[in-house]
Amino acid sequence: MMLSRYRKLELICRKFSKNHVRFLSQPNLAVSADNASSTLGHETSSDSSTKAAITNDTIRARRNALFSAEKTRQIESVRRIEKIEVVYRGQNEAESCTLMMNKHLSTPYDCTLHIKQMIARRSALAVVDGKPWDMHRPLNASCDIQFLHFLEENPYEANMAFWRTGSLLLSYVADRAFRDDFFVQVHSWPYQELQPGSFLCDVGINLPEWTPREEELRAMTLIMTRLIAKKLPIERLEVSADLALKMFEDNQFKKAQIPSIAEKSASKERVTLYRVDDHVEISNGPMIANTGLFGRHQLTAVHPVNYHGVGQLYRFQGVALPAQQPLNYFAWNILQNRGRQFNSSSLSIVTDRKTP
Amino acid sequence: MSYDKIRTLVPPKAWKHIKATWGTVPTYAMRLEKIRQMMTGLFRYERIECHDKYGLEIQQYTELLLQEAIKYGPRHKPTMETVDFYMIEKDLVHKTFKLFVPRFARFEPPYTKIHFIPTQNREIKRVLLELKGNPFPPVEPRPLDRKGSLVNILLAEAKRDYVRQKVKAESAKEESRDAPVEEPVEATQAKETTEAIKEE
Amino acid sequence: MALSRKFALRMAGVDITRITARKESILASKAAKTVLQKDIKDIEKIPPLRPGSEIPASYKYIYPEFLASTDMVRRNTLCEKLVRLDMLKRRTVLSIPEFYPGSIMAVTISDPNAPNKLSRFVGICICRGGNGLNAFIILRNVVDGLGVEIMYNLYNPTVREIQVLRLERRLDDQLFYLRDCAPEHSTVPFDLDVTPHPTGVAVPLNETVLKLNPHPWKTRWELYHFRGITFDPKELPLGRAKQLEKALQPHEWVKFDIMKKYRNQIVLEDQEEMFKDIYQFNNARLEKRRSRR
Amino acid sequence: MAFALRLLYGALRAQTARSTTVFDAEITPSFLQLDRIFSISLINYQPDRGLRGRVPSMPPPRTKYKRRRGNVPHHRWIKPELDHTLMVQERLTEDNAQFLQQVIKDTYLSPLKEPPPERQPWTPWTKRAGLLCKKIGVVPQWTTSGRRILTTLCQVVDNHVVSSSTSEEFARQFRGDRYKAKEKKIGCMVVGAESIDPTNLTDEYCQLFEASGVQPKRKLTKFVVSDSALLQPGTRLRATHFRVGDYVDVGGRTIDYGFQGVMKRWGFKGGPASHGATKFHRRPGSIGHSVHKSRVMRGKKMPGHMGNQWRIQRGLKILRMNTKYDVIYLRGPTPPGLTSSWIYLWDTILPRRKAYTNPPPMPTHYPEDDKEPQPEEIFAPELFRMDQPTIVYEITEEDLKQQRTGAKTALKAAPKTAAKSAAAAPKAGKAGGKA
């Protein structure tokens, strides 16, 4: 029995390390700069033929390639590896430890791999020197670190990050759910709270009138489900406003917003990007560690809203719970039904609801 | 007093999972002997590990024995004899009356607690049987306040909505009785929409 | 507390139990008398079934048929309640007096075979058992030199009258051993007069110890630890004495098996529930009587 | 119309059989065409079964012993009962036609969009719903003649109709019973018992109860029910669904004894206790033959699982009913299972015990229909009520005669018996009173 127990442990470790390796050596990351430039052909050569074939997929691929290229550039720019001291304060003394990590390279997730398997698996967010910090954001200096998950006594930060990530997933779904002849532009989502009972994402689609059927909602939920099953990490990258503009030049909403976003940031010219799978989105963050932390989830409704000036906007709404948190179906149905109601938070951008 | 509380621990059909033999056939006497040995161990160490069915059966015996000891005290001869029978090591008799009886007089039964130990092999089920108030660190973690968890926040909000709707429906009923005047629904919506906008 | 003492003594073993049972019975009958025939205020003097309850402890002995069976698998509270209601209804028509095994009783039933459609039988109550509507008694008498035993259901609607001619108790709960005693011990004349039992007096205990007839016996009485009989172990047939020793051996173990004891009794909380109806019934009767006065 | 057309068709065929040249091909379709048209449109039309089956004009497959006649309808076909006046045009004005429709609506149809099923009379072929009960005990009762009988108490635990489907829906669910269900107009109804907390259940199970609005139930069962006896989902079924004096069939699972040996399971004798028996005290012995058959005969009684089998007791009488607690007293201790096991009650199918003359409430008993509320306890007339006076038998003349003759014989024998009894029991001197 003991043998088998060890054997199992070993297997789990191996599997886990494999995941980790896969993450580090993702094909996205491995894309070289040359490759990237070739993929964004229309940018450099600006052929009329390629411009004509602009679809959601091509835009997404271009953004992804730019993101990957920028990321590799940033990693390679770290020429000298410096060591930093990361102090972990666990629940008891036996758990606490001090780790020697690499500056600008190691992330809180790397720290968890040195501490405990369970923490690596469950933690959604790190707290570095008292500030919430993404799990996949490299550490800048020696620091104290703690890890948050959803079953703590007051998981406020983790909840908010979870809700934000929900919106990211909605935008991911909206981006790839439609046929090529419908052009999708994701509006930057507004500040959200838990009170309305659903996270949301405003999306501009050149669809005149559309109220999705139940089956269509279910089909869109399925996209989300597949993404969650992949347990993909959510990466973070800070880029300059220029690059951001280059990436989002097809999106008229983002194009207008990026300068103001960049002004608000600390260095006045940086924009924070998040990537899940191959979908890139602007957000201040922080987000949770990976999509596998999502448990029960549902894309509950798509409400049409009017936008002054440009075409039709649709408000995507969804409800989700962390995988850590079990809930009976009776209560889940109540939450789900509540998520179907129109979420009217930050309606000032959107001046008027079209249909009640 | 307390017999009713133990009933939840007692299955409707009598259990005889503990089987012990001296020779070839399990006997009644040896069964009690086995129970007695395990009870002694439990009272000595206050926390023991054993098979699940053994643990559940010994829990029943322990509950009854402690109840009697608390009810009648050491001067009661038959109780003393029973305790003396179950405690093979005789210093535990003193421990029972001097330590456990004052301790459990404060508690409400059940006085024992059972924890199922997670094992790799599903067929082997083992339990941790302990007397309450033992000096060891607790097996179960400290109960947390779950008010801030995502589910509870969402359900609390759902409850608030539900109550609000109910009150509205009732007031509407009363109004319709007095004078059928309808409030414009859009006005209430407009209030909600005029909240300050916060963009990220 | 009556119960605590009894329970404690029972822990000690067989012999002490019997003694306490006797004392208890005296006490119980006294209490019962006060409940049934005196004023309701006297209830305060009687020890309750359990601390804090209204129901006196004596009910266990006066109304044993109201207690359900101890088999947890076959029990159902609703069924028990319906049966209890039926029993109370029958008690409004037929008065079932207080009696114990050992009392001399007369039962009159309407019998379709009898020429005057009535039959009356007088005898010693040798057994009282069953619960609910199954409650029964067995009477024994020797008529014309032949021992006759008849079983009666207490709640059978053909029972016209149950009379206690002489209220007393014996050392044992079952007196089946009268079959192997001299006939004069179980002979009762049919025209025996009623000896009224004075109110507020304990039920007398008949402490006669009977000598069994020489072998052969109808049952192996020596195995049952009866207190009301004596016999010479030397007179037992070959090998029986040895078996007797063997049979007695596990007793020491059994008395320490507290779980077994727990299973063979009905929990006090349940007992209270079972006696609640009959207690209210008795109270209502008392009030009626008082209003008549 | 179809009937008339069929007659016409029969005549045509008869004529064509005699002489095919009578009909002109242009005016009337040829024989084959006619056949085809009729077969599709009308001839094979059965109001209960729809369009189905082989074309009757084709010769049926010839079996060895049976031979079907061509166009005579099968005996199972039901004649469409249509008015012959319909053959003639009535030529009513639109207003009048609407007026007729209006009257029909007002008199027969409910104003609701989805009206509740109409109440229909009971027939001996009607299958009503059953009840899902818990067996709660076996207690004795007495008849008014003083006889002791055992009764089984069953509690109707919170029964609700969860869903009901008509014969067509039922036929769609089960392919095997398709024809029967449609032909006999048999639907089905799901009845649930004992409400439980929905938070412990899966979403799929809870969805079963959404349509009826009933709280989820612990136990569900399906009763096969006639279309006329279907109930709306959400209807509560109480003990008064049956009446005292009715006969019911009781189904359930027997007590589970587990794997048992041959002595307990089949009542074999076993082996001897002594006389040199070694390991042969509870064994079955030989189970077969030697060379000749060299196999074990089918159905040989052997050790195995005992109990937990579906068993039905038919024709048990309802002797008593408690409407407050919904308890039914059935005659006899025979319903299968242990206390607190589930049993199923439905109207008996025994022909001699059906209530032909006194039909039961259809489709179930609705308490609002009662002029007076039901009493708490309902008894069968032959059952003794515990608050009745004690049973007394009447003395007949024959008894008096016997008494007289008995007294004479007793007088003759009296002196001798007295002496005998005194000798036998000297202390019981007073014994001698008449029993």
Next chain:
Amino acid sequence: MISRVQPTFSSLLRSYPSVPFPPALPARTFSTTEGRLLIRHQTRMRVVDNSAIGQQCMAAGKWAKVFHVYNKRRVGTLGDKVMVAIMGQKKRGYIVGVVRRQMVPGVPTVDTNNLVLIDESGAPLGTRINVPIPMMLRSKKGDIAKILSIATRFV
């Protein structure tokens, strides 16, 4: 039948006790079979009438031995006809008293299995029955009415 002496609820339901069951019992098992109380082949019975042959056999201490019961079950109950061997002769008789506990309440059981002898025409051999006989026998019809006329007492 070997059974534990302590009665269970079900055993109480099945048959009324003919064997005592005091509260404290040995844990050992031994036979409490009631089979020996049945009246069947080879059962000895007591003759309770005053016929000559009956008195003779009772005085000799050789009770009548049953070797046939006139019913389908081959187990006799109250009012059944049996054939017995008595003092080297073959006689018939009626059962008028049984030891075994009766399922019907109100029917007496007695200490011995009692028999009244009859001749071939069904008339009793004796002129008087010395012991009380169950009232329930009066409901039986047929030849048994003849022996009821010589009974002295019913219970």
